[in-house]
Amino acid sequence: xxxxxxxxxxxxxxxxxxxxxxxxxxxxLPISLVVGMGFVFGGPARPIFKVGVIATQIDTRSHPFxxxxxxxxxxxxxxxxxxxxxxxxxxxxxxDLEGSPRYWVxxxxxxxxxxxxxLLAAAPGAQRQQVTGAAVRYVDxxxxxxxxxxxxxxxxxxxxxxxxxxxxxxxxxxxxxxxLTAFEFLTAQVLxxxxxxxxxxxxxxxGIGTVIHFHSAGNVLLLLLLVLxxxxxLISLGLIVAAGISSEELVGGLLNLLTWPMMLVSGIxxxxxxxxPWVRWVAHIFPLTHLLEAARAVMLDGAGLxxxxxxxxxxxxxxxxxxxxxxxxxxxxxx
Amino acid sequence: xxxxxxxxxxxxxxxTVNAVDGVSFSVPEGICFGLLGPNGAGKTTTIEIMExxxxxxxxxxxxxxxxxxxxxxxxxxxxxxxTALQDFLTVRQTLALFRDLYDRGLDVDEVIELCxxxxxxxxxxxxxxxxxxxRLLLALALxxxxxxxxLDEPTTGLDPQARRNFWELIQAIKARKKSIIxxxxxxxxxxxxxxxxxxxxxxxxxxxxxxxxxLQAHFEEVLIExxxxxxxxxxxxxxxKIIDSSDRVEIATQDVESTLRTLLDAQVPLKNLRxxxxxxxxxxxxxxxxxLRP
Numbered sequence: 001x002x003x004x005x006x007x008x009x010x011x012x013x014x015x016x017x018x019x020x021x022x023x024x025x026x027x028x029l030p031i032s033l034v035v036g037m038g039f040v041f042g043g044p045a046r047p048i049f050k051v052g053v054i055a056t057q058i059d060t061r062s063h064p065f066x067x068x069x070x071x072x073x074x075x076x077x078x079x080x081x082x083x084x085x086x087x088x089x090x091x092x093x094x095x096d097l098e099g100s101p102r103y104w105v106x107x108x109x110x111x112x113x114x115x116x117x118x119l120l121a122a123a124p125g126a127q128r129q130q131v132t133g134a135a136v137r138y139v140d141x142x143x144x145x146x147x148x149x150x151x152x153x154x155x156x157x158x159x160x161x162x163x164x165x166x167x168x169x170x171x172x173x174x175x176x177x178x179x180l181t182a183f184e185f186l187t188a189q190v191l192x193x194x195x196x197x198x199x200x201x202x203x204x205x206x207g208i209g210t211v212i213h214f215h216s217a218g219n220v221l222l223l224l225l226l227v228l229x230x231x232x233x234l235i236s237l238g239l240i241v242a243a244g245i246s247s248e249e250l251v252g253g254l255l256n257l258l259t260w261p262m263m264l265v266s267g268i269x270x271x272x273x274x275x276x277p278w279v280r281w282v283a284h285i286f287p288l289t290h291l292l293e294a295a296r297a298v299m300l301d302g303a304g305l306x307x308x309x310x311x312x313x314x315x316x317x318x319x320x321x322x323x324x325x326x327x328x329x330x331x332x333x334x335x
Numbered sequence: 336x337x338x339x340x341x342x343x344x345x346x347x348x349x350x351t352v353n354a355v356d357g358v359s360f361s362v363p364e365g366i367c368f369g370l371l372g373p374n375g376a377g378k379t380t381t382i383e384i385m386e387x388x389x390x391x392x393x394x395x396x397x398x399x400x401x402x403x404x405x406x407x408x409x410x411x412x413x414x415x416x417x418t419a420l421q422d423f424l425t426v427r428q429t430l431a432l433f434r435d436l437y438d439r440g441l442d443v444d445e446v447i448e449l450c451x452x453x454x455x456x457x458x459x460x461x462x463x464x465x466x467x468x469x470r471l472l473l474a475l476a477l478x479x480x481x482x483x484x485x486l487d488e489p490t491t492g493l494d495p496q497a498r499r500n501f502w503e504l505i506q507a508i509k510a511r512k513k514s515i516i517x518x519x520x521x522x523x524x525x526x527x528x529x530x531x532x533x534x535x536x537x538x539x540x541x542x543x544x545x546x547x548x549x550l551q552a553h554f555e556e557v558l559i560e561x562x563x564x565x566x567x568x569x570x571x572x573x574x575x576k577i578i579d580s581s582d583r584v585e586i587a588t589q590d591v592e593s594t595l596r597t598l599l600d601a602q603v604p605l606k607n608l609r610x611x612x613x614x615x616x617x618x619x620x621x622x623x624x625x626x627l628r629p
Contacts, residue, residue, distance in 0.1 A: 003435050004435060004436050006435070007431070007432050007435030007436060008432070008436075010432075011421055011424060011428065011429075011432040012421075014423060014424060014428065015421050015422055015423045015424065018423035019422065019423055166421075169419030170415065170417055170418055170419045171418070171419045171420060171421060173388065173415065173418075174413075174415060174418045174419075174420070174475075175436075176388060177386060177387075177388060177408070177411070177413040177415075178408060178433065178436040178437065178479075179405065179408040179409050179436055179437060179438070180436050333388070
């Protein structure tokens with residue numbers, strides 16, 4: 001059994017690796033993401049720190065701190081406008097140098113800590129105001145979403161269309177005439193795609209992570225486990241779609257029907273916090289929502305296995321259920 | 336002796352048509368069995384039921400006395416009418432993939448040699464000509480060293496040279512004492528390769544036996560052929576059994592001498608005359624009454 005499984009797995013890998021068009025497309029999306037992220041969030045020769053100054057205009061002669069190098073001083077109208085920016089770390093420090101100097105610093109931000117020292121050197125008596133709360137850059141928050149989206153498309157379309165193509169061409173019928181079982185065939189397809197997804201996601205994680213200077217707060221091996229279980233669930237979902245259908249249009253339609261709601265409500269682009277309870281309830285039907293929730297918990301908050309266990313269990317259970325349904329509904333030939 | 340394959344009262348019904356209607360026959364081990372019939376006769380449906388690819392509406396197929404199952408899949412080699420292979424694999428890789436699906440079989444190199452694929456081994460399987468593609472599909476069917484080989488219209492669409500080439504391969508396989516089930520609508524192919532024949536039409540078997548035996552049973556006559564333009568209209572009034580075909584006139588007779596005398600008396604030119612025994616094609620047309628559409 002293992003030999004048959006391996007033979008089909010190996011042949012599928014060869015086919016994928018030699019299919020230049022698909023190969024290029026599979027890498028093009030991630031690469032364009034990396035380049036795009038680099039363009040938006042990277043770039044050399046930027047000031048190291050960004051400090052908001054409560055003033056309508058900045059006169060560098062008005063205070064010695066404003067003459068510090070490698071700091072980008074931006075005028076901000078009021079404290080009320082500046083404090084949320086400290087929270088999001090779009091600025092590292094907010095200062096009010098009128099009268100007795102005051103400043104606001106985000107206690108979770110390493111850059112804030114350093115620039116605070118510079119300020120205190122220039123203005124020793126400045127009064128400290130602490131800001132806490134979300135210390136997450138949007139790009140860090142978006143990062144798991146982008147990885148998850150890429151993974152979802154690869155899982156659903158990658159497996160669904162390949163099985164459909166094999167069925168339509170009659171290759172499945174030819175395999176049917178051998179001792180290969182449906183279970184062996186499907187497992188080989190799932191494993192082949194799983195290997196590919198882990199590879200691509202790792203490349204993306206390292207590539208984009210380097211460009212945006214991302215460091216996971218949690219265990220990377222836990223992330224790997226999460227990617228494996230999440231991808232398994234989504235691949236199996238793709239198998240259900242392709243299990244018995246022989247029409248490309250129908251499979252395409254069904255895959256779109258699955259991917260679009262996930263694109264919108266699974267929290268790729270924005271947080272579900274604050275959305276109506278029914279939206280969150282619907283969102284939690286989709287495996288991607290659980291995958292992203294757990295990935296963000298690990299990557300941003302450093303969550304451990306225990307904290308993401310409910311998500312992992314949901315993904316594992318759906319993977320088994322979907323795989324079972326897919327194998328049950330599987331047809332070798334066009335009916 | 337238990338036949339290698341036995342078809343028992345098999346029926347396949349589709350909503351609008353009975354593709355196969357109560358067919359029974361058995362195939363002894365070590366022969367080449369031909370399933371003949373015009374397009375739409377039910378040949379492919381029957382062979383696919385025998386291969387275990389299609390489930391019959393009723394009836395059963397036994398392989399060595401047991402229902403078709405795991406053992407059959409290990410020991411059968413199949414060449415479908417249409418087969419697509421996995422893209423981007425070479426001939427050798429395709430063969431290696433299929434070889435690994437079986438517990439035992441031939442060495443990939445041995446199959447490559449057997450099917451004369453040596454020069455094509457590292458070529459992408461999509462870049463083969465029709466005849467080469469068919470040799471690869473035959474090689475795939477042989478990779479498990481099957482006890483029984485199914486060939487569904489294996490030479491349809493091949494040029495004459497590729498057909499002869501393919502026939503030689505089949506004869507080499509026959510020499511290895513394999514059982515072969517062949518469907519075809521080429522009568523020359525059936526005559527050359529088959530030891531036993533069943534002719535199907537409309538989902539039924541309408542004739543069964545060895546090629547020579549069948550011809551003897553159906554024809555006591557030989558055929559005298561004359562070009563149509565040399566056959567005077569007046570001669571049509573003669574007391575002869577005249578069969579018209581596209582460019583020829585055929586006269587069926589048991590007594591060649593007296594027929595020739597009749598023709599000479601009627602001053603029919605005999606310069607281009609040809610006498611031949613009836614062949615399977617005559618039998619086929621006689622039985623099915625349909626033109627062949629290769």
